[in-house]
Amino acid sequence: MAAGQTAIEAKGVTKQFGAGPDAVKALDNVSVSIRENEFFTLLGPSGCGKTTLLRLIAGFDFPTEGEILLYGQDIAPLPPFKRPVNTVFQSYALFPHMTVAQNIGFGLEMLGKPRSEIDARVTQMLQLVRMEELRNRRTSQISGGQQQRVALARALAPAPKVLLLDEPLSALDAKLRKDMQIELKRLQHETGITFIFVTHDQEEALTMSDRIAVMSKGNILQVGSPRDIYDRPSERFVANFIGETNFLAGEMAGVSGGEASVKLTGGSVITAGIPEGLKPSGKVTIVVRPEHADLVQGETPADLRGVLENVVYFGTDTHYYVKLDGSPEPFIIRQQNTRGGGQGFARGDKVGIALEAHSAQVLRD
Template sequence: MASVASAIDARGVSKVFRGAGQDEVRALDHVSVAIRENEFFTLLGPSGCGKTTLLRLIAGFDFPTEGEILLYGDDIAMLPPYKRPVNTVFQNYALFPHMTVAQNIGFGLEMLGKPKDEIAGRVAEMLRLVRMEELKDRRTSQISGGQQQRVALARALAPRPKVLLLDEPLSALDYKLRKDMQIELKRLQHETGITFIFVTHDQEEALTMSDRIAVMSKGRILQIGSPRDIYERPAERFVANFIGETNMLKGKLGKVSKDLADVTLHAGPKLKATVPETLPASGEVTVVIRPEHARIAPGGKTAGLLKGELENIVFFGTDTHFHVKLNDGSPFIVRQQNASSEAPGLSIGSQVSIAVAENSARVLKD
């Protein structure tokens, strides 16, 4: 039993906050998710979607209204935070300002009653792990944001938690530092072998770092899957919109065979699209096409292609975005890499045609 148990298994967890009057806020609505051992798992969603609430329930700062939270098979939902072998990296680090870097890192071990020399050894090991040896005697107010981030990580990792919770830990850092820390976090997770549960609203961060992602909205989990799954086969409109740029075209569902279906787009051509397990009953469907899965060419003659008028060209360095208004009026974006000789001689206002890569379209279930 213990060997197959998930690191964290949330079962039908709800959390209702009661406001001043009669108003209730249902922050989590029957959420179930199993997080595997040694996994980098991300809870992704806009602010207010319940991702931080779920994290706080796992940490023990709040208690669920209903449902259970299992840690390797044991229900921990009602344990106080200081009795859970789970540690948190807080959004603004929450380092103790009256202690040095080393004292911060050693605090958890000290509270666990570890012997002094063991604490000293472990603190030194942690300082080495996050490359902060030289600053161990500094006050936390005397180090930079990126360094505080490392100390917060070291402090949470020092007691060897079974699960590490990270609450938007990178959001306070600037772009360059955030990129470095993303790699750093992956390295730490790999080296320590600890299960990471990472909360973020940044879809790019989620895609680059995670083993699996749970996309959340309005207190519910909409889809759980690998970054590729989530990106290429979004199940719902919200997921498709939230992650990456996307084109959505309406169409009529034709013949469905196993996981491929014929869809006749209102904008013209017929194409094959992958389908989810459940389909809308009406036959009226939305198809998602990622901008990089389309190619643009001048002229509007070729049959079987999307056609429209080029409205704008935006240069992005590595690639270029072409904004097209299709013949039925719907907008469509094509992203093409700026590979040397390929620059298609297009001008704004000209007629263009768009080809969609085979099987890259996806039918949404809503």
């Protein structure tokens, strides 16, 4: 995506709640840069600090330490109403005493824009979220999905430099959520505004984001494109949090061309990616995603060997659980059924596993 200017930058941000021995560090020395016109997602389980970071950017809380820069200017001490940043709240927080149009126009009104400009902008926003006919409805008279659109239109109306979205889709049912994911991408594309999206839903993060920051316990563990994060997780937590994963123990055999040669316990040597800045040595853990491995007959050469423990048919693909020699955890393989997966193997078979070249990744731990 557009690798443009930096829109938002957090520099060594720490946020501590409470004081003394009860103090909780919600964010611990977090630094991250978010580019202009980017769909950036903060992903993590509840309590990881993602919402705290969003609130610091919005101005609802102030950092204990560190700076938050908006196009190079430190906005950390500014109150929320002086920041050209708007938020879509998880609860929508629509004003119940106002109509849809009044809600959308509120920000512009507070900015002191003339009536005619507000009306024109409200009309434009209603068109953008496809809700022209509900202009004069009360917010209590429209559905959850429609409220969501009004919340979006309200936050976009003042044309903020950055739009913050705090788990905005979590209150919607699955079908509506899918529609809104597409809608959000469209809105981001059409408005050209930088989106910072907070979610705990890894699938949502993978499908919508240009880049993802995975967070845990007040730290950002990894920042990268959805493909990077998924295929090249640098930490055990990241690999575990996003999708199904196989962990394998191995020993470093050497580094060449930025890739590691890892000797697996079974004896075969495979290549694996290395996280930035890591110089692995000795025993290491590597990850392989279930779709980057193939099941082969027991007698053909393979990277790993084991006994097929279970076969689960999922319609589009088939999952195989292989009990590896000398490992308690089953190795999971996912094969698409179009490629003839799901056939030719039965429970109890002695099988081999062939890993796709360059698909493994060394973990930081």
